[in-house]
Structures are given as structure tokens and as C-alpha cells.
Amino acid sequence: MLGYTTISGVQQFLNRTFPEVSGTEFNNYISAAETQINQLLGYNSQTTLSGLLSENIVREKARGKIDNFGNLVIDVTKPPIHFDAFGNPMVTLIEFNFGGIRIPLQLTDGSTNTLNTLLEVAESRRKLYYPSLYFYPAISTVTPTAKTNLYRLQDVSFWVDISYTGGYDVIPADIALACNYLIGDMLVHRDNPSFLTAIRQGSYSVSYGNKETQNIVKSLISPYMRVTW
16 A cells, blocks of 8 residues: 555545454555556556655656757656755756667756756646756856757657656645545445445435546546646
8 A cells, every 4th residue: 555545534534434344455445546546647567666655766768858949848757846945856867868879968057066957847747847048059158068959859759768756755635535535435335235326215316326436536636647748
């Protein structure tokens, strides 16, 4: 389990205890809900084993892109969370990868202890921008001294190796709430083992189903969805 929620958190959310549910069963429900949320967000065992949680990512291979302004845009798997004194995400490596050719980029502006000041984070912290300003050869006061205008790479397919710290140190409250909704549905189905969709007795009727829950969950986690090009 990743800790998106806890047994006590679920019980408080549903305002009841479940003495008939063992701790092992409860943990299985939590694990299943976490897995479902990760899949909806685009995380799987091939991309990360920690879901939304923070981890040090070494040489993630991301598709690079040069936007209409000549900026290098990197679509990372996890939103960076650790920032330097200038508010820029802590990135330790950016390297162009053209097959067997690797070209590292400068991650300092040349001043003392100002690493990563060339990086800008945007679009819900899912894309990193390396501004075109630092590639213009006419600006002599900006490092690296050997600069290249990247406009020529706009139509070229290339990869970027990037190392950074991504994910969240603390699970956001809306993610925990989404997890509680999913687990609540699982617990309710214990009382409805036949998966009945409706019961009617005279003028009294009750409808079952998790369509509403699924819509709520998707709404809660939508800010954390990965948007790729």
C-alpha cells in the first residue's frame, strides 16, 4: 500500500466502523483503490512503483519538444515538488539523446549556488521549460557560452534524459477523498453480493451502482491527470 488513505480515514469518511471486515481485507481494499487511481492517472508498474508519492527519478527518458517560441519543453512523468530558492524545480540532469549521441545542458546561470535557475515549471507542474533565451548566441552574459538556437529542432523527433525529484511528499486531500469513495463502494458491495441494481417494494425503491462514485472520483483526480502531446 502507498498510504493514499488509512482504515481509520475510511471509517471516518463513512461515519461507521466495519467490525466484520478484517485488517487484511481492509488493506486489500485500500491497495485496490490505490491501484485504480494510479491507472486512471496513467501510472503503472513500468513508470513508477510509488504512484503519486515522491521519489528520486534518475535518467527518465522523456520526449522532447521545441515550442513555437524556441523553448525546450519536457513532458515529465511526475510533477516536480522540490524547488530551489528561486522557485525552480530541482533538476540535476537534462541531456539531449539522439540515439548514441548525448548532449548535456547547462543547469546553472554561472553564479554561485544557483542551480536550476534556467528551468520554469508550468501546466500543473507536468512540463518543464528550458527557455530559448539561454540558447541565443547573442547574449554573452548567459552561460553556457556555446549556445545554439533550437528552432532548427522543431520538426525533429528526439528524447531527453532528465533526473529530478518528482511526486508528492504528502498525498493531496482530494486524492485521499477519491480513494475513500472507491473503498466505500467496495464495502457497500459486501452488503450487496448479488450486485443488484435496484430494489422496489411498493412505493419504496432503492438504486445501486457506482456510476456516480466513478464520476466523483474522476472529478477529484482530474487536476492530477497527465496531459501529453
